[in-house]
Amino acid sequence: ASDTLVAVTGQTINSLDLHRTGTNRASYQVAINCYDRLITFGTKTLPDGSLSFDYSKLEPELAESWSVSDDGLTITFKLKPNAIFWDGSKVTAEDVKWSFDRAVSVGGFPSTQMKAGGLVRPDQFTAVDDETFVIALDRPSKLSLPDLAVPVPFIINSKVAKAQASAEDPWATEYLHTTPAGSGAYKVARWDPGQQLVYERFDGWTSGPLPKVRRIILREVPSPATRRALIERGDVHVSFDIPDKDAAELSEKVKVHSTPIANTIHVVGLNYDFEPFQDANVRKAVAYAIPYKEIFETAAYGRGAPLWGETEEIAGTEWPRKSPYVHDMEKAKELLAASAYPDGFEVPLSISTDLASWMEPTALLIQESLGKLGIKTEIEKIPGANWRTAVLVEKRLPLHLENFGGWLDTPDYYFFWAYLEGNLFNSSNYRNEEIEALTAETLHMAQDDPEYAPKIRRMFEIAMEDIPRIPLYQPALNVAINGADGYEFWFHRQLDIRTLTGAES
Amino acid sequence: MLSIKDLNIAFGTRRGIVNAVQGISVELANGERLGIVGESGSGKSVTAYALMRLLDKGGSIKAGEAVYRGIDLRRVAERDMRDIRGREISMIFQNPRAALNPIRKVGHQIEDVLRQHGRATRHDARVKAIEALEAVKIRDPEARYEAYPFELSGGMCQRVVIAIALACDPRLLIADEPTTGLDITTQKAVMDLVDGLVRARAMSSILITHDLGLASQYCDRIIVMKDGVIVEEGKPADLFADPQHAYTNKLVDATPRRGATIRSLLPISQRTPLEKRTIGNSPMLDVINLAKSFESKSGPVQAVKGVSFTIRCGESLGLVGESGCGKSTTASMIVRLLDATSGGIFYRGEDLAKLPSAGFARHPLRGKIQMVFQDATDSLNPRHTARQTIAEPLLRLGDLRGGKLRDRIDMLAGLTGLPQHLLDRFPHQLSGGQKARVGIARAIATDPELLVLDEPTAALDVSIQAVVLNLLADLRARLGMSYLFVSHDLNVVRLLCDRVVVMKEGKIVETGGVDAVMDSPCDPYTRELVSAAPQAPNRKLNA
Amino acid sequence: MARRSAAIAGRIAQAIPVVIGVVVISFLLTRALPGDPAVQFAGAAATPESIEEVRRSLGLDKPLPEQFVIYVGQLLEGDLGRSVSTGRPVATELAARLPASLELTLSALLLSCLIAVPLGVLAATRPGSLVDQFCRVLVTAGVSLPTFFTGIVLIYVFYYLLGIAPSPLGRLDFIYVDPPHVTGFFLIDAAFDADLETWLGALKQLILPAITLALFTLAPIARMTRAAMLAALSADYIRTARAAGLAPATVLYAYAFRNALLPVVTTLGMVFSFVLGANVLVEKVFAWPGIGSFAVEALVVSDYAAVQGFVLAMALLFVFLNLLIDLSYSVIDPRFGTSSK
Amino acid sequence: MSETALPPGSASPAGSLWKSLAHIAYVLRENPLTAVSFGMFAFFIGSALFGPALVPYDPLETNAAAALQPPSFSHWFGTDNVGRDVFSRVIVATRLDLIISVSAVALSFVVGSFAGAIAGYRGGWTDILLNRLLDTIMAFPLFVLAMGIVAALGNSVANIIYATAIINIPFYARLVRTEVNIRREAGFTQAAKLAGNSDTRVLAFHIFPNALPPMMVQVSLNLGWAVLNAAGLSFIGLGVRPPTPEWGIMVAEGANFIISGEWWLALFPGLWLMLAVFTFNLMGDGLRDIVDPRRRT
């Protein structure tokens, strides 16, 4: 029946509340499908005909309209007057304020993400009247509005939530963890943790065109082999986030969407704490020793976008972009010979067990190639739980694979997280005064500012010259569809079920 | 009734065909009580199993015939054979406790048989089973019906086995060593019961035993088997009076009985005069008020309740009593394998009871007090050859090495009559008598002064027992050892010992010279023991 | 009877130190796990401050002994704590998942017994024969393969290629509604509900994973049955029974088999603990929402409370199982609780 | 062990060696399956010793151009996802897998026997303590315990061996405990004490060797389990480190390729794994017969 779709995923949804401490990435889709934000990004059609979000366009969701003051410090939202929560009550600015207060107060990831848009304290938010909501910024930033379109600042039915809050739990995390209270397109009909999530359409949804599918069952199937069998046999309609290999092979049998993930790069990290990597020649030698094409073929099965071998001058500000490096062992040998370590050295090459599907073949190929240079590596598989601590928090892995994707699709945002000293994704302990300064200048600068592009290009140059992170390729998010349609790619890498439709037309 | 002609039974084994029974012929009349006697391995049991068609895998009747009341037992269909078993021919076995299903009520086990043969229905099975229990004179059969084998004593278990065998009124009862493993007093009671029932029901019976005395007491006719053939056949009195075959002769001689001497157990050709030995006056071992209690789940068990006796140099003391009276416990304490709860063990004036048994292995006296165990098989390490076994005390307690050690082992083997070529065999490759010799050789390896013998011949055939007893007597004389000889067989004690101590329930009830105690026992318990021992008919005067 | 109850009470008393041991070991083991749960649960893009905050809220900033005291205190109040990753009380989580695992495990064991025990008996009645050798090869082959491999091959053949098996999507296909919760065992609940369709649906889902696990357990059960039967068949009481003319079937079942059952029951206990371990892998392959996959997830993200709760639940289950075995022992064996046993 | 108790020059060494060989030959002839398993064992030992020298390809050498090729004449077992030759990897893995299983079993054998023997011999508190400890270990679902240990210590070969050994210890300890316990009061034990052996000697040289035959069956079963255990750990990502070839990890990784049709990735290592476990299991009975002197004649 086309009013029910079945989707499978390998991940487990561990909470229905994104703001809760410990909520995993896979659970963010509940915030997307069950809650609304004030605004959202637009949709564009990619060259291959599939749909993708459009970072350059902001569209209303709960907000009917918004305006930014001339100094850029005040944003005023007008809410849709007819927007209602699932319980029928009206969505008011008070709800928005409560939800935003919550996002900046609960700490952890939600607060960090809010901070990226300059949203830090509850006193920045004012509910002027039922339908007017005002945000006061400390300084103007091009990131503020887009940051309201990411999954985090979702609007909760504050009346319901407050009724469940208590002194120890002022933000009702206990309650919202299992019982969403939103205004989104889908309600949660049933949640069996570790098994399935059943979405049911909310027919009173006003924030967008009413979805076509009434019920969507999301099943959790850990084994990728089983997932593949299921989608191939047509017993499920959507298989979300399938391995690159399956994507490559299944595309003949079912519809497969492979979208390069915005602002995301798979890189080889060279840690400056490890002495040999302080030598620029060593870093470059490594960059030339990497068999990019083979990695792209074996680890990604050609899905995604290559990020090596740029020959032209840096012109635009598109990011991710190709590096100037190619697989050239002669050059690599020359560079290493010129370095302080002409005979090579030994270094562990660390990967995560959780991400083994791409990291392991990549690591194997790198290991072999570096071996020819005289750099002996031992592959160290770090358990998933330990991975973040080791690579990002302690930043203690000399040679490792890493991938960071920024939700806000601007290069400065990426650089902020990945190239600034001390910031989380700078797993290389890289520090460059100029990049520090440039990032600070560009982060909040409007993209059409004439100073913007040259500064960004300078950042690119330095990053490619210093090469603390060697770009490999831009990974793709693969989704197989069998007997459904309407899939749209989102930067947050979650399944947005609102656009799905039944059998292919 | 039963006629066996030229029966041949063979087993296919790893080492080829074993001809267990080679052409025996037996006739059994109605109501006759036949005894089959012979040493271990002579084919007695195999014959019985063949009649019941219960031979182990690999065993089969190769030739000859066995006809029971016109039925050819060799050819009758398995289904019909099942009707014959239990209803026509029944069998009882040694080790009664193991012969009963441990997790089934004894009453039900009897019912199984009754119902199998259509002697009872579901409704009256219980009544009939209780009747069967009554028939074997079990006290309180109603209650025993509900009992499990582990709740019954060995004697009672054997009565239940008999009840099962006789439940369906078979015409022929085969009893394969029914009293082995039972107490001497229980043995008599069981045999009397079987005999009474067989006579009362006018059944035929076959009693298989290696005890000629027992057979002669309960059988009309005796067959003597050796190596799978019948060597002699006759009435008990005749057989004893005038054995024809050399083997029978040997068997008759070897049966301990009143008036026999230790040498008279041996065939005439082997009788050499006993060496003289002297019994000193000084006490070698003084046991004073020795007591032992064990902790058990249901409180302390007083196994030995204060026994005192003395063994002089060169003297042999017998320790007799029924099973469980504390003989082995006493012996273990004396050889310092067990710590006494109280009391003293004075060995040449030194109180050994004060030395903990755990460290006694390194005490200089360790080699002086040695022991020969009840069960020769159990007392030999299955992974050690005879040579290793005998070498063990020499290596641990002495300092012989190399060629000297070899010589010493050879000497000990010679002393105990163990052929050289057997020294490199493992226990399972030795016969019972050979194992007993290894055990004795090990015990005397360190020139002990006191040898404790815990029923060293209990598991042996009479003829081998005769040899071992003589060996022990010779060794005693030659090496000047003192013995503490533990046994429940008064006839044996009498042959080897100078004095005897009778124990009952952990206490000594009577002490005295062997002859005095046995001929005129004072204590009623001693009297009972003496009368329970089977008495073989007197032998024709023989040189 | 009194003796039996005393013996069983004794066994329960013996279990107490085991449970204490398990509590201590599981606490230490979780703390030895390399991952830092604070980092894990602070989520992506966490700052050092937010990590510290998470650490405080999880109570992980306190010294180990204090954490242990708090943990034990909660345990004594019957509080297993809260799983950080699922956000639900561990007890709720276990209650939801344990029946799934147990249903699978027990079905597999039942299936395995139904095959292995007769095989073992058959082999024992004809030792050394072709049948015997065949059984040996068969059961050994079963135990020679990793369960996840067998599972995937079964899915490949019966679901993917042949399409006979239902989609390996957990306990019940989504076209059915879960039966009303009574025991948590779908087969039983559906039966209570007299809902044949759901019952069949649940059964269909169960078949492949149960076979996978059963294949793995054939060997120990069949081997033990064979050995025990051989021992029983050579016992003296069998000779007595045969000499009394009892029918071969009676001898085999009422006499030999019942006695052989004792060691088999003991083996079952061991096998059970084994299967619970193997469950972890099978549940992953068949998307079975059981306790094993929960434990793996918890272990991977260093979810202390969940791991501890899981281990404790398993230990209690084990203790309970042993009691059950003792009970069945006491039913089969009248000697239970006496010194002779 | 019992060798030390052997008096010098008992039987000529050549003679006893010949006898042992004859005995082994007999045991093998008696049971063809056992003979087959010994033959296969010899094959595995051969692969472990000479495999790395004989295989046609470097088991670590990748070749992206030749990835995921089905079995062919040049690649008998096909190639894997980075183009390594599966045949070479399977053969080379033999050594590591044998090392893992043999050392894990040896470790649990030694520790388990030691603890079990002492507890069985001393009885009393030692025994109670050990039993509770074993119960505690057994109360963990064993595989999960192994997972926990490897997760906590890190997934090196050594740690996989330790984890496997720890979960197997209870089996040995229990077995030895019972075997020792029933022989504690046996006649030959007492006789050994009378012959001047200290308790330690009695236990080590007289009682313990007699527990060997049933232990052999356990050993062979565990050798198989050890490999399976490593495979299971690999399946959840806790196996040995890449690129080391190991059957378990190859099956575990290959398992995900079955549905997509690259069956050879899992099948061949799986087959080898199965053959090895099979060999170990079947060998058990033969080993028991060989170490059991009662089977000698």
Ligand SMILES: Nc1ncnc2c1ncn2[C@@H]1O[C@H](COP(=O)(O)OP(=O)(O)OP(=O)(O)O)[C@@H](O)[C@H]1O
């Ligand atoms: N299953 C068997 N396989 C091979 N040989 C056997 C088997 N059973 C008995 N024998 C052989 O048959 C012969 C006779 O054995 P049987 O049991 O009849 O002796 P027995 O006279 O009853 O001795 P015992 O007094 O020790 O009971 C022995 O040599 C024995 O080795």
Ligand SMILES: Nc1ncnc2c1ncn2[C@@H]1O[C@H](COP(=O)(O)OP(=O)(O)OP(=O)(O)O)[C@@H](O)[C@H]1O
């Ligand atoms: N270790 C023990 N623990 C508890 N009770 C024991 C122990 N050893 C012996 N007993 C008990 O002590 C008593 C005497 O046993 P002992 O072995 O000395 O008898 P015995 O006279 O040698 O009998 P048998 O003729 O059967 O060998 C028996 O009731 C026995 O049950």
Ligand SMILES: [Mg+2]
């Ligand atoms: Mg016999």
Ligand SMILES: [Mg+2]
């Ligand atoms: Mg005794």
